Amino acid sequence: MVDAILLILREVLEAALIITMLLAMSRKLSISFNWIVPALVLGVLSSWLLAHYAYAIADALDGTGQEWINALLYLSVILSFIIIGLIIAPLLFSASLQEKYLSFTDNSIKPHKTLLLVCSIFAVGLSLAREVAEIWIYLGGFLHQQDLLQSALTGGAIGLGIGMSLGVITYYLLVFISVRRFFIVLFVFLIFLCGGLSMQIARQLLQIGMLTSATPLWDSSTIVNEHSWLGELLYALIGYDSSPNAIQVIFYWIAIIPFLVALAWNWHRRNQASSTTSI
Amino acid sequence: MKSIRVFLVVLLVAIVTLANFAAAVRGYLGSMDEAERLFNKRLLQQVDLLDYLLPARYQEYLQRPAPEIFPALQKSEQSGSSPQIADLQFQWVSSDGKLLARSAAMPDEIITDLKTGYQFVNFNHYRWHVLVAAAANNSGWYLLAERDDQRYRLAESMILQAVSPMVIAIPLIGFVIWWVLGIGLKPITTLAKEFHAREATDLRPIEQQDMPNELIQLAQSANELLRRLESSFIREQRFSADAAHELRTPIAALNIHCENLLHEINPAPESAYNLQQGIKRMRYLVEQILLLNKTSPDHFMSQFMPVNLTALTKQVAVSASEALGEKSLNIEFEGNECWVEGDTAALETLINNLLGNAIKYTPPNGQIILHTWLRDDEVILEVMDNGPGIPMEQRNRVFDRFYRLHGDRHDSGTPGCGLGLSIVKQVVDLHQAHIRLTDSSFPSGLLVVVTFAANKKRENNL
Amino acid sequence: MRISTLLLILLGISPPLYAMAAPEFTIEIRDHLFFPSTLVVPANTKVKLIIINKDSTPEEFESYELNREKVIMGGAKAVIFIGPLKPGDYPFFGEFNPKTAQGLIRAQH
Numbered sequence: 031m032v033d034a035i036l037l038i039l040r041e042v043l044e045a046a047l048i049i050t051m052l053l054a055m056s057r058k059l060s061i062s063f064n065w066i067v068p069a070l071v072l073g074v075l076s077s078w079l080l081a082h083y084a085y086a087i088a089d090a091l092d093g094t095g096q097e098w099i100n101a102l103l104y105l106s107v108i109l110s111f112i113i114i115g116l117i118i119a120p121l122l123f124s125a126s127l128q129e130k131y132l133s134f135t136d137n138s139i140k141p142h143k144t145l146l147l148v149c150s151i152f153a154v155g156l157s158l159a160r161e162v163a164e165i166w167i168y169l170g171g172f173l174h175q176q177d178l179l180q181s182a183l184t185g186g187a188i189g190l191g192i193g194m195s196l197g198v199i200t201y202y203l204l205v206f207i208s209v210r211r212f213f214i215v216l217f218v219f220l221i222f223l224c225g226g227l228s229m230q231i232a233r234q235l236l237q238i239g240m241l242t243s244a245t246p247l248w249d250s251s252t253i254v255n256e257h258s259w260l261g262e263l264l265y266a267l268i269g270y271d272s273s274p275n276a277i278q279v280i281f282y283w284i285a286i287i288p289f290l291v292a293l294a295w296n297w298h299r300r301n302q303a304s305s306t307t308s309i
Numbered sequence: 310m311k312s313i314r315v316f317l318v319v320l321l322v323a324i325v326t327l328a329n330f331a332a333a334v335r336g337y338l339g340s341m342d343e344a345e346r347l348f349n350k351r352l353l354q355q356v357d358l359l360d361y362l363l364p365a366r367y368q369e370y371l372q373r374p375a376p377e378i379f380p381a382l383q384k385s386e387q388s389g390s391s392p393q394i395a396d397l398q399f400q401w402v403s404s405d406g407k408l409l410a411r412s413a414a415m416p417d418e419i420i421t422d423l424k425t426g427y428q429f430v431n432f433n434h435y436r437w438h439v440l441v442a443a444a445a446n447n448s449g450w451y452l453l454a455e456r457d458d459q460r461y462r463l464a465e466s467m468i469l470q471a472v473s474p475m476v477i478a479i480p481l482i483g484f485v486i487w488w489v490l491g492i493g494l495k496p497i498t499t500l501a502k503e504f505h506a507r508e509a510t511d512l513r514p515i516e517q518q519d520m521p522n523e524l525i526q527l528a529q530s531a532n533e534l535l536r537r538l539e540s541s542f543i544r545e546q547r548f549s550a551d552a553a554h555e556l557r558t559p560i561a562a563l564n565i566h567c568e569n570l571l572h573e574i575n576p577a578p579e580s581a582y583n584l585q586q587g588i589k590r591m592r593y594l595v596e597q598i599l600l601l602n603k604t605s606p607d608h609f610m611s612q613f614m615p616v617n618l619t620a621l622t623k624q625v626a627v628s629a630s631e632a633l634g635e636k637s638l639n640i641e642f643e644g645n646e647c648w649v650e651g652d653t654a655a656l657e658t659l660i661n662n663l664l665g666n667a668i669k670y671t672p673p674n675g676q677i678i679l680h681t682w683l684r685d686d687e688v689i690l691e692v693m694d695n696g697p698g699i700p701m702e703q704r705n706r707v708f709d710r711f712y713r714l715h716g717d718r719h720d721s722g723t724p725g726c727g728l729g730l731s732i733v734k735q736v737v738d739l740h741q742a743h744i745r746l747t748d749s750s751f752p753s754g755l756l757v758v759v760t761f762a763a764n765k766k767r768e769n770n771l
Numbered sequence: 772m773r774i775s776t777l778l779l780i781l782l783g784i785s786p787p788l789y790a791m792a793a794p795e796f797t798i799e800i801r802d803h804l805f806f807p808s809t810l811v812v813p814a815n816t817k818v819k820l821i822i823i824n825k826d827s828t829p830e831e832f833e834s835y836e837l838n839r840e841k842v843i844m845g846g847a848k849a850v851i852f853i854g855p856l857k858p859g860d861y862p863f864f865g866e867f868n869p870k871t872a873q874g875l876i877r878a879q880h
Contacts, residue, residue, distance in 0.1 A: 031472070032338065035334060180473070181465055188330045188333060191326045195323035195326040195330075198320065198323035199320070199327070
């Protein structure tokens with residue numbers, strides 16, 4: 031049962047955090063939540079397809095299909111998040127610290143609304159696709175072992191419940207902070223998330239021998255073990271890896287550079303604007 | 310936070326779920342540890358048992374060329390009440406590492422290093438918990454093995470009985486929270502409904518009995534506001550009445566003096582006639598402004614009651630017969646009896662103003678048609694003339710205060726101040742009716758259509 | 772410019788390494804157990820691991836120490852490259868049946 035809890039919590043927690051963050055973003059920008067429906071539909075449908083064609087996918091491309099698909103999904107999610115990050119970056123400097131919601135009519139996001147929603151749908155849908163597919167495969171395995179099914183389902187329900195509850199509580203915490211603080215939190219979250227996801231891409235490519243790993247750069251498993259609860263949480267939050275390779279670290283940096291550039295550019299622009307107004 | 314109830318239900322269920330499931334996991338892990346301890350203890354007892362029986366035959370077994378194989382333990386499955394025993398297997402090894410005896414499912418080679426303690430070993434398609442123990446007088450080793458999956462399932466099946474209800478309880482808890490919050494938040498809903506159902510003119514204070522403490526403050530503030538609003542209404546009404554009186558009296562006196570002047574000076578100078586015209590216009594303007602004030606939604610205070618719109622229209626038409634006769638206008642009236650919910654005086658003003666406009670703008674010998682008719686659940690009042698009509702682009706503006714068609718180039722010769730249609734619009738809004746200006750079915754002219762909601766109750770009674 | 776250089780290095784260097792023949796080792800999954808449960812591989816060498824799942828249920832090969840994770844459907848086989856590894860023990864487990872499916876890769880000179 032604990033195995034099922036851990037496995038499902040691990041998958042659900044990341045999805046719940048992503049959904050929570052993007053829903054809170056909609057709330058802060060006074061955009062309707064309707065986009066979540068196509069995102070969930072996309073997620074459930076594509077995860078079912080992935081699980082249903084798991085054999086075919088695994089056999090494709092000399093047995094490397096699973097890794098390529100995963101890498102592709104990670105990449106799409108990263109790109110969606112980078113676009114979202116670039117759109118919201120100006121708000122880190124312009125939004126008010128007092129306001130709780132930004133009225134949609136007078137914010138700089140307005141011209142990018144469609145792009146923002148499409149990226150949110152893809153980010154949530156494709157994150158769910160990979161994670162829920164693993165849950166389908168896992169639970170599907172128990173359909174032939176009736177005696178273990180109850181244990182797996184109970185564990186799954188507990189994992190799902192814990193993950194979703196944490197998501198809900200995070201959502202309300204985020205809703206009650208000011209717009210600017212929220213966007214700082216969201217931006218930092220996106221940076222770490224994309225960094226973590228890009229490390230996953232590196233891992234997929236290492237696994238099929240496309241890239242060759244050197245020995246890990248460090249091993250922090252004695253400080254925070256990936257297998258521990260804290261390790262799982264850090265994995266979901268920032269893609270924590272206790273013994274990463276040099277290539278993974280390089281991938282990490284490539285993924286977060288767009289965010290850092292956006293940050294620097296908007297900071298620069300804000301400074302310019304404030305210096306001109308002071309003159 | 311769009312709904313207090315949704316917010317509370319979602320957050321409370323999340324917190325309860327988290328606490329409940331954390332407890333379930335904690336309980337599960339604790340119980341599994343305890344079960345592990347019990348199973349290990351059982352293995353130790355088995356060692357004791359073997360240690361009673363086997364050492365006595367140590368020398369005998371040592372001489373044997375091959376280890377003795379003990380048959381599999383007979384499980385007491387036929388006596389249904391006793392639980393099935395998990396497979397327990399053993400090996401007996403001499404102090405110099407020779408296998409002396411084993412149970413049926415054990416392999417012939419020694420399964421693991423002879424190191425005292427518990428460990429996991431894979432053999433015979435299963436993963437086994439193995440206890441290695443030294444015999445009492447150092448005469449050898451006992452290796453006891455128990456299938457890990459059986460042990461695990463047995464322990465878990467017991468613990469699941471305790472954990473599963475906690476999962477099933479969550480939807481129930483969610484439902485109960487939803488229901489209880491519904492009851493708890495009922496006073497708010499009731500208060501909101503009471504406000505919503507009130508007539509705009511109903512300024513009675515809110516009943517504060519049975520109200521929870523959290524809402525009493527709100528109700529008190531609302532009552533204070535209502536009280537101030539009511540006194541301001543009363544003041545306003547008194548002022549309007551006084552102002553009407555104070556304005557009308559001097560104008561009436563002025564009028565009488567002017568008439569006297571016209572009688573006394575003969576022939577009267579041109580300016581005396583202009584003075585009389587001016588007084589007439591002023592009287593009209595004052596009347597219109599007072600009407601505009603009276604029908605303004607902010608000040609309108611009287612209660613609505615069923616009004617026979619058809620009878621009212623006829624009455625207005627009859628009282629206008631003098632003006633109609635002056636211009637030899639032909640008036641037609643059509644329609645069935647229609648009732649609306651409204652204020653008689655205000656509706657009379659409305660019809661009066663519409664008819665007055667028609668009379669004013671229709672050339673002599675013209676046509677005016679009045680209609681009242683019932684369509685589905687709507688009552689429609691139509692006033693149609695064959696005057697010049699209102700150009701399309703000005704139709705929206707004619708309801709503005711002091712807006713007059715063609716600016717000041719007004720050739721109708723009748724007094725007007727540009728308030729008539731503003732008053733009409735106010736009365737229409739008061740009755741939540743609609744007004745529409747379109748072309749009349751004459752070659753030229755205006756058709757005014759006012760649509761009211763029908764008074765169903767009255768209609769059914771008839 | 773730095774990014775593109777890195778990408779070029781990555782793309783340019785990978786194919787020859789991929790083509791390089793790595794020593795192969797096979798692990799079987801039967802009854803949610805790994806056979807062999809301890810696999811000795813050469814240290815400091817890239818190794819190709821072939822995992823054959825003889826069960827009807829899916830299994831996920833996972834190792835935090837090796838940094839690998841792959842779902843293997845029932846009756847299917849999967850290929851995973853590991854290493855070069857420093858000498859030492861690298862435990863792995865089947866995430867879908869972690870109670871029983873446990874194993875160890877030992878890198879030796």
